[in-house]
Amino acid sequence: MRIRISWKFFAAFTLLTIVTIVILTVLLVLWLKNDVEAKISQRLESNAVLTGEIFKSSMARVEPGDIQPVVKDVSDKLKLRITVMNNQGKVLGDSERDPTTMENHGDRVEFKNAIEKGVGMSARLSHTLNYSMKYVAVRVAEGDEIVGVVRIAVPLSEVQIELNKLYRAAISGAAAAIFIAVILAYLMARSISSPIRRMKKIAERIAKGDFSEKTLIKGDDELADLAGALNSMSDELQIKIERLRQLDRVRSDFVANVSHELKTPLTSILGFVETLEDGAINDRDNAQRFLAIIKKHARRLGSIIDDLLRLSELESGVKMEIGRVNLKELLDEVVMGFGHALSAKRQSITVESEAGDFSVIGDKDKLEQVFVNLIDNAIKYTKEGGKIKVQLADSQDFVVITVEDNGIGIPKEDIERVFERFYRVDKAHSREIGGTGLGLSIAKHMVLAHKGEICIDSELGKGTKVLITIPKTQK
Template sequence: MYGLNGVLAITLLKKILHKFTFLRSLKTRIFLLLLIVGLIPCVSMRYAILQNYEQRAVSIRTSDITTQLRILANHLITYHYLQDTSSEVINAEINQLSTLYDGRVMVINSDLRIVKDTYGISENKTIISEEVLRCAKGESASKYDRDNGYIEMTIPITETVASGELEDAQRETEIVRGVMLVSASTDSIMATLDALSRQALIIEAIVILAIVVASVMAARVLIRPFEKITLALDNAQEGYTNDPICVNDCIETEHIGDAFNRVLGRMKVLDDSRQEFVSNVSHELKTPITSMKVLADSLISQKDAPIELYQEFMEDIAAEVEREDKIITDLLALVKMDRTVADMNITEMDINVLVELIMRRLRPIAQKKDVELVYESVRPVTAAVDEVKITLVLSNLVENAIKYNREHGWVKVTLDADHQFFTVTVADSGIGIPADSLDHIYERFYRVDKSRSREIGGTGLGLAIARNAVLMHHGSINAESTEGEGTVFTVKIPLSYIGG
């Protein structure tokens, strides 16, 4: 229940914070928080001190009056005042008491008749009130009436008499002969309380002012590092500086700066790779065209070139056109995969059949290069995959394994699976990939040995396409290689496709 209330309260607070724009400022929040934290003890202290003073003052006044009244009660008995109120001494004493406490003293006898009233208005009247009746039984009482500003007290007038017979002569009994009803003003206490309260208010106002000033200053100081970092970010965004953002005022801003520098770094890498990609694309697209132009120009310049030369050059031109076509097809495949996963066309299929088909298609190329192509299937595997994309992955890997192989070499493709993934490994006995190139082979247009790769043919897009296709299946691709000995590519794909 409390948990629910707490959640509701937090939601409400969040809504309020959101509604009032000024409350969304961290500076305002810090200021308000410090103000509240400072104000609460200040105000509650004033309240507690004043209340404590009032209670103590009233209790001291009550006990003072009680002492005085007890003395007076003894005198009343001694002077038989309840029977005869003419005693000058007692009357003076009673009047003095009433003046001293700025109040009213009434003496009531055992018949509940008022024998003396310092106000002189109720004498000889009978008084029947709960307090008086209780007091007549020996119970004294006091009551503080804050609203009307007085303390009302009832004190029994008792006489001590010896009781019992001879053997019991020592025993004494208190007999209530009358009651004294006194109301004493608390105006003086209130006056002191007012004065104290005024002083406390002044002190409080000064403290509040100090807290406000301190809160404003603290809020400013605390917020300054964040303002600095905002300025630094603005400067970076407007391109005034390429320096890393560094605001070391506090750990939090240091972290923000570090995080932002990392983002900037990554953006720079992306930007660089985009620029490199564009220049690579233009270069790759221009190369076949340049070759074609050279071939055509040389034919044009030779007026009576033999038909055989035409034949040969036209074959070269056709090869270049084919190369251009492959580059464009590969680029389109990459762009398509860069887009979204929405284009995935997932079907449940027999992976063994798929791999066998790819192997059959590539066998003539392998034979041409005198490379032995071996396929080993550990178990039957069916999985939900995009057939076109997985075909792209595996044919690129097997193609590479054939292309970058040695004479009389071999390529071994293995298919295995566990309950979650199927794994295809493509191992070859080829030239291998140097360790420092292993991290780069998936980059677009990256080729280990440019001149050699050029001789072999290729654009450096195959592995980029393969990796993208694998990632779209939420799988992984890894390569291990020893230069001069061979390379093993391992592709791991989930058996069932996880969308998103």
């Protein structure tokens, strides 16, 4: 059977307190009982002594019954049974019976002890009255002579009444203490178990993928630590799951994009091939034109596939061929390669270097690819007659390269996304001018492979500035 932790705590607390309270109560009652009995004996003894003083002078001479009225009178006042005996045990007066009819009391324990030691006590059945009494007897002396014994008695039931009062008080006190202890134990058990139950519920929700609920962290104990750990686990899991979902989305988007990008030129190629088959092949001029178009699309297919291969290579760990690279020289070379494209759009380009020849340790081919992609974009997305500025600057352990144009710019909401594969701000326009949306994605991977950073600053209609920082050495 499964027992809740709160019940275990509760049972343990309760048991412990009950055992403690019971032991303490029993000890206390035993001690108080002795005290009550001693007090009663004390009272009986002092009353006996006082009564003895009253009869002292006459005790040696009187006959049984002579002092009876006085004995009765004293007994009424004290509300105690009084027996007055001479030193032989003959009863001279008794508050309850006629002393002349009473037997000699010389054999009673309390009498013998009183004669011998001064005080005698006994608790037993009274032969005279036939119920249990507590007796205290004291010896009465005149000068050196023992003249008799005065005995005072109370029914044991009266003593018992006193003790019963004590027992009742003790039992109700203990019961109240146990009641309070049980309530406290319950509250304490609940204060421990309720956060545990709550955390269990939250853990079950997390297991089902619901991260919405958090544990309230109260206090500074192990439970609070556990709650904190549960909360951060939930946060972390949520982030990881979200990331996985996003990766999954990116992957399926990627497959869809690749298929689409490959399909477009392929459809064109197929279309023109069919047209040629249908007879256009005999029309030499048109056939030549169609073949040129087919060739263009086939090239495009080739370049998309090249880009994709490069990306997948980059993603499965970049193989770096490290060497010294003169950046200024490399940039001049790249710009030279764009001579034709630049003059076709009557654009001008400048390469400025803050401190002459800059060298970094890196992979030359990959850095070249980065610059080609950026300058290609700057030319493509800038209107005729535009200006492109490439700058090289030194910043302690880094080199900063900026490629700036005064072209069409990128809308704010797209800036973050242009590094995604296949992402193009204006799909139709980009495709028309031969863009696949892979250039920046490749560039970013390559910069990251150099432990560098790339970011874009752009204003729509004004121009775009791409900023790259690359550490001077690759450790």
